Amino acid sequence: MKYLKGKGCFQDDSHQRRNNEHNQASKQNGRFSRPAPSPMTTNRRSSPQSNPSSSGVDLSVGRSSEASTSSFNPLSITFTVTNESSHTKPNQPVNTKTTATLSCASKSNARKLSTPAGNPIKYLAIDCEMVGAGPKGSISQLARCSIVSYDGDVIYDKFIKPSMYVTDFRTRWSGIRPRDLSKATPFAQARQEILRLLMGKIVIGHAIHNDFKALSYTHPAALTRDTSKIPLLNLKAGFGEKECASLKRLTKAIFNRDIQTGRKGHSSVEDAKATMELYKVVEEEWESTLASTS
Numbered sequence: 001m002k003y004l005k006g007k008g009c010f011q012d013d014s015h016q017r018r019n020n021e022h023n024q025a026s027k028q029n030g031r032f033s034r035p036a037p038s039p040m041t042t043n044r045r046s047s048p049q050s051n052p053s054s055s056g057v058d059l060s061v062g063r064s065s066e067a068s069t070s071s072f073n074p075l076s077i078t079f080t081v082t083n084e085s086s087h088t089k090p091n092q093p094v095n096t097k098t099t100a101t102l103s104c105a106s107k108s109n110a111r112k113l114s115t116p117a118g119n120p121i122k123y124l125a126i127d128c129e130m131v132g133a134g135p136k137g138s139i140s141q142l143a144r145c146s147i148v149s150y151d152g153d154v155i156y157d158k159f160i161k162p163s164m165y166v167t168d169f170r171t172r173w174s175g176i177r178p179r180d181l182s183k184a185t186p187f188a189q190a191r192q193e194i195l196r197l198l199m200g201k202i203v204i205g206h207a208i209h210n211d212f213k214a215l216s217y218t219h220p221a222a223l224t225r226d227t228s229k230i231p232l233l234n235l236k237a238g239f240g241e242k243e244c245a246s247l248k249r250l251t252k253a254i255f256n257r258d259i260q261t262g263r264k265g266h267s268s269v270e271d272a273k274a275t276m277e278l279y280k281v282v283e284e285e286w287e288s289t290l291a292s293t294s
Contacts, residue, residue: 120151121150122200122201122202123150124148124150124201125147125148125272125273125275126146126198126211127145127205127269127272127275128142128145129142129143129144129145129173129266130210130214131143131162131169131170131174131176131181132167132168132170133162133164133165134164136167137170139164141162141163141214142160142162143159143161143166143169143181144159144160145194145211146268146269147197147198147272148269148272148276150276152273152277155197157269159181159184160181160185161181161185161187163188166178170265172263175265191215194215198217198219201223202223203225204225204226204276204279205224205226205272206228206250206278207228207244208225209226225286227250227275227278227279228245228247230286232286233254233281233282236254239253247271247274247275247278248260250278251278254278254281259274
C-alpha cells in the first residue's frame with residue numbers, strides 16, 4: 001500500500017495489480033467482454049405483477065428482437081379467452097342474431113308446409129244453392145254461393161239474383177226464400193267475383209260439376225277435387241269404392257256429425273266446410289295418388 005500524493009488517500013497495490021492483469025488479458029483477446037446484467041434488472045423483467053396471465057387473459061405479442069419494441073403494433077395482439085363453464089372453445093364466433101333469424105325462419109316454414117302442396121291459400125271449397133226457373137222450375141239457376149278457405153274461414157257468401165224468372169225456390173233443399181233474392185247481387189256481377197277467386201286455385205266440392213254448371217264455368221280438371229268421386233274417402237266411410245255417397249252420409253259416417261237437418265233447407269256455408277273437412281281426411285294419400293298417375 002502506498003500513499004498517493006495530491007489525492008490524500010492510500011491505494012492497495014494488490015488491487016491495482018489485479019486490474020492491470022485483467023486489462024492485459026482483454027487486450028490480448030482483441031475484445032472486451034460485456035458485464036453480466038445485474039440481478040435487479042433480471043428480477044424486474046420477471047416480476048409476477050407484470051405477468052398478464054394472472055388476469056385470466058393471455059396477451060401474446062410477437063417480437064423478433066429487443067429492438068422491435070420501437071415499432072410495436074397493438075393490432076398484432078392475440079387474445080385467448082377461456083370460458084370457465086366449458087373445456088373447449090368454439091372454432092368460429094357465434095352470431096346470435098343470425099341464429100335467432102334462422103330459428104324464426106324454421107318455425108315460419110313449418111307452419112307454411114301444413115299441406116303437401118305447401119300453400120294452403122291455394123285450396124278452396126265451394127258449394128252452391130240453386131232455385132228453379134222455366135216450366136215447373138226445371139231449369140236450375142244459381143241463387144247462393146259460398147266459398148271457404150283451407151281452414152274453413154268463409155271468404156265469400158252471397159245471395160245471387162238469377163237472370164231468369166224464378167218459378168220454384170226449392171226452399172226445402174236450397175233454403176232460399178223470395179226475400180233473400182229481393183236485393184241479391186246480380187248473376188253477372190257475382191259470377192265475375194267468384195271466378196276471380198277460383199282462378200288458379202285447387203277447388204274442392206261435392207258433385208262439383210253441378211256448381212260449375214250453375215256458374216256456366218269449367219275449372220281445369222287438374223285443379224278440381226270432387227269428394228263424391230274419391231275412392232279412398234268411400235273406403236274410410238265403409239262404403240263401396242265406386243259408390244256415389246251423399247255429402248250428408250259421408251259426414252255422418254266419418255265425423256259422426258249430422259248436417260242438412262231441419263226444415264229450413266241446406267246451408268251452403270255448412271256444406272262447403274264439411275266438404276273441405278272430408279277432403280283433408282284423405283288429402284295426403286289422394287294427392288300422392290294423383291301425382292303418381294299424372
